[in-house]
Amino acid sequence: MAQADASMELDNRSGGSVEKMVTADGLPLKTSLRRAERRSKLFAFALVAPLLGFLLIVFIFPMAQMMWRSVDNPQIINTLPRTVEALEAWNPSAEELPPEEAYAALNADLAEGLERDRGAIGRLQGRLNNDVSGARAAVRSVAGQAGDRSEPFKDKFIEANALWGEPAIWRVIQREGRPLTASRYLRALDREYAPDGSIQMRDEGQRTYVALFMRTFALSATILGLTFLLGFPISYYMATLPMRYANLLMIFVLLPFWTSLLVRTSAWIVLLQQQGVINSTLVGLGIIGDDQRLSMVYNMTGTIVAMTHILLPFMVLPLYSVMRGIPPSYMRAAKGLGAKPWTAFRRVYFPQPLPGVAAGGVLVFIISIGYYITPALVGGQSGRMISNEIARHIQGDNPGLGAAIATLLLVCVMILYWVYNRLVGADNLKLG
Amino acid sequence: MSQRLLKVIGAGSAVSLIAMSAAQAQDISLTVVSWGGAYTESQVRAYHEPWMEMNPDWEIINDDGSANALAGLRSQSEAGNVTWDLVDMLPSDAQLACEEGIIMPIDHDEMLADGEDGTPPSEDFLEGSLGECFIPQIIYSTVVTYNSEMFEEGNYPETIEDFFDTENFPGRRAIQNRPAVNMEWALYADGVDPEEIYDVLATPEGQDRAFAKLDTIKDDLVFWEEGAQSPQLLADQEVSFATGYNGRIFDAAEVEGQPFEIIWDGQVVEFDGWVVPADGENVDEVMEYLYWATDTQRLADQASYISYGPARHSSQDLVGQHADLGIDMAEHMPTHPDNYFAPIELNNEFWTDWRDELAERFNNWM
Structure with a gap:
């Protein structure tokens, strides 16, 4: 280089000044x-x-x-610009229909849209139907002949589809006639706009997502707890064994890790179902009657059992590698200094692998919050998680809602990580 | 190696490379998206394989993506990279895709073959089956099935009402985790005439009534998601009843010998068929293929592999025997008079309007 x-060239003779x-x-x-x-x-x-x-x-x-x-909400403003403009003066909270001009503007918009880009009308139908059931048919019933229709538009529209005689669909056109919308976030939080534009909770029968978020966090926390309870003793045992045996045990931990996720999940179905291995054994031993077979799969139990099994290595691996590095002499020293075994474990040993616990915990918790395939296969209804809803919407008619739920989930994870960082500190993570 | 030998090898490989690329240029490769399992198998044996035998330079690749066909078509069209050439789809999804302009409009009389008796396609295909962009292929039905080993002899369920009667017919029931079909059955079992079901279902009171009826069996319900799950649950005796697609049930009962019995009362019938993605690379080839694959004989052929009815009038009399089992297929068709005594015709328009809202409510209810 x-x-x-x-090299430095210093000229001391010329008054001690330093050259560059x-x-x-x-x-x-x-x-x-x-x-x-x-x-x-x-x-x-x-x-x-x-x-x-x-x-x-x-x-x-x-x-x-x-x-x-x-x-992103381009469908209404791009396809119905005149209608949105004509609705500006209309008061949505009054139980009155918009004036004839609004119907005329809608007719003109539809006629032009049909000519310019038929697909845009289709996307508009889908967008409106997200907020008002039946809007798809309502638009379809008036779009076809929009080019040939003459006054009075209002009566003709209402005759074609009764929905045009209700303020609900007009409120949506007015409110959602903007390039950006917050309505999907409201929906993802089980809220909606009231007719006067204020925000209210949705009807009890339609509240879905908040409870599902809660359930997802509760399930993830349960799975985290179980992986810790199961993983800690195994890791401890492996760390105290000579390398030879520890490696053998490690293979048992890793073996399921190398098996296809679908195979593992299906295996749990075979084990847990009502006519499955466990139930049949219990019935065969006379512990439960034939009509008392336990429901252990296609419900929350199924999700917890299968996911705990699948995520266990994520807890064991960091724990084990941290525990390997803890010299056994510490415990001996503590005991030698007079601590009882339990006190020695609790005060001397237990604090040391905590960074490994933290690392494993974060891994397990964050992975399980976003888990999709296992809950879909063995979770039934009570074991469903938020990702299943995200998938349903992304693949269905309201991808925007799916995206909003996914964004909320991301924000939740980031907040949790921030809290975790404040409490434990990310520097204290140790993967080995 | 001598200089000469190297030259010979070089020239030889260059020639073979050119020959290979020339051969590839001739090859036509179509990606056909369908439902997988026994259904794709029936299409492969009735359409794809015979066609490839007649046209050795064609290659048809199967993709089991139909369950998410609409989402797939949307994203391919958005990305401007349409890789699917032909898609098997439900008519309701086809209607949406058609309105969004992502699949090709079809002029049936122009683009498809006349019936064997010369009837134009617009009359030969079953009434109400043609869509603007949709080429019907089969008529299938969703039915309630029970495992006869789980009931005492002489006391077998026969109606949808029995399906909702947990006292006389105990046992768990598997239904699909979506509102369509289930809500229709709830109303039908509650005494609503099949013709009036959708009028009732379009009112809030009617929806409450359907959910109230579903509540009566809620404690015994198990939910399935994919078509293959329901015969599996029934075969494992996890449930006594399961709703399912009649072709898959037929396959499990007749081919695998499971003790399944179909309750044809209140069967919910619907069409299924082809759509052609707009802006695909091989549209001309696809249309050439479809002209042949949807003609009278081909539709009848498919019925030799799975118990779905052909969507053409002219194909009905050509339905023969199962290709492997040799049993008469006619009586296993949803449209056979013995089975078609109380059908509910799935109203696609209703569900394209209501599925956003009702799916949400149904999910909450589950």
């Missing part, structure tokens, strides 16, 4: 250093660039797109 043979430091090739040292540094920085960047590009393409870009989708 250029600055390697940097230069390198062998005569460049000032500072410039030379900067240049060299820039080169190594570029080199370092080139090394991480593939990963950065990869993350950008498969992670950050889709995530931004998903968030955008949750607020």
Whole structure:
């Protein structure tokens, strides 16, 4: 490197003033250093660039797109600009229909839309139907002949579909006639707009997502607790064994890890179902009667059991590697100094693997919050989690709502991580 | 290696490369999306394989993506990268896709073959089956099935009312985790005439009534999601009753020999068929293929592999025997007079309007 043979030329004779430091090739040292540094920085960047590009393409870009989708609302404003304008003066909270001009504007918008881009009308129908059931048919019933229709539009619209005689659909056109919307977030929080534009809870029978969020967190916490209770003793035992045996045990922990997720989940179905291995054994032993077979799958129990099993290695691996590094002499010393076994364990041993517990805990909890396939297969209804709802909406008629729920989930995870960081500190994570 | 030998090898490989790429240029490769399992199998044997035998340069690749066909079509069209050439889809989803302009409008009389007796397609396909962008293929039904080993002989359920009668017919019941079909049955069992079901269901009172009826069996319900789950649950005796697609039930009962009996009372019938994604790369080839694959004989052929009825009038009399079992297929068809005594015709327009709202309520109720 250029600055390697940097030399200093000091002229002490001329009044002790310090000359600029230069390198062998005569460049000032500072410039030379900067240049060299820039080169190594570029080199370092080139090394991480593939990963950065990869993350950008498969992670950050889709995530931004998903968030955008949750607020993006172009269908109404783009297809019905005149209608939205004509509705500006209309008071949505009065139980009155908009004036004839609004119907005329809608007719003109539909006629033009049909001519310009038929698909836009279809997407508009879907968008309106998200908020008002039956809107799809209502638009369909008037769009076809929009080009040939003449006054009075209001009566003709109401005759074609009774929904045009109700203020509800007009409120949605007025309120949602903007390029961005918050309505999906409201829906994801079980809230909706009242006729006067204020926000209220939805009808009891329609509240879904808040409870499902709660259930998802509760299930994840349960699974975290179970993986800890099961994983801690195993890891401890493995850490105290000679390497040979520990490795053998490690294979037992990892073996399910190498098996297909679907196979493992299906195996649990075979074990847990009513005519399955466990129930049949219990009945065969006479512990339960044939009509008392336990429901252990297609419900919450199924989700908890299968997911605990699947996520156990995520707890055991960091715990084990941290425990391996704890010298057994500490415990001996504590006992030698007079501590009872339980006190020695609690006060001397237990605090040491805590960073491993923290790492395993964060892994298990965050993975299980977003788990999808296992709850879908063995969860039945009571074992469903929020991701199942996200999938249903993304694949269904309201991808925006799915995106909003997914964004909320992301925010929840980030808040949890922030709280965790404040309480425990991310520096205290230790994966080994 | 001598210089000459190297030259020969080089020239040889260049020639073979050119030949290979020329051969590939001729090959036509179509990606056909369908439902998987026994259903895709029936299409492969009735349509794809015979066609590829006649046209060795064609290759048809199967994709089991139909359960999410609408979402797939939407995202492919949005991304401007349409990789599906032909999609098997339900008419309700086809209607939505058609209105959104992501599948091709079809002029049936122009693009499809006349019936064997010369009837134009618009008359030959069953009434109400044609859609703007939809080419019907089969008529199928969702039925209630029971495992006869789980009931005492002489006391077998026969009606949808029996399905809702947990006192005389105890045992768990598996239904699909969506409102369509289940709400219709609830009203039917509650005494609503099949013709009036959708009028009742479009009112809040009617919806409450359907949920109230479903409440009566709620404690005994198990929910399934994919079509393959329901015969499995029934075969494992996890449930005594299961709702399911009649073709899959037929497959389990006749091919695998499961003791399943179908209750044809209140069967919910619907069509299923093809759509062609707009802006696909091989639209001309797909239409050429469809012209042949939806003609009278081909539709009748499919019925030799699965018990779904052909969607053409002219195919009905050609329905023969099962290709492997040799049993008469006619009596296993949903449209056979012995089975078609109290059908409920699934109203797609109703469900495209109401499925957002009712799916949410149904999910809460579950």
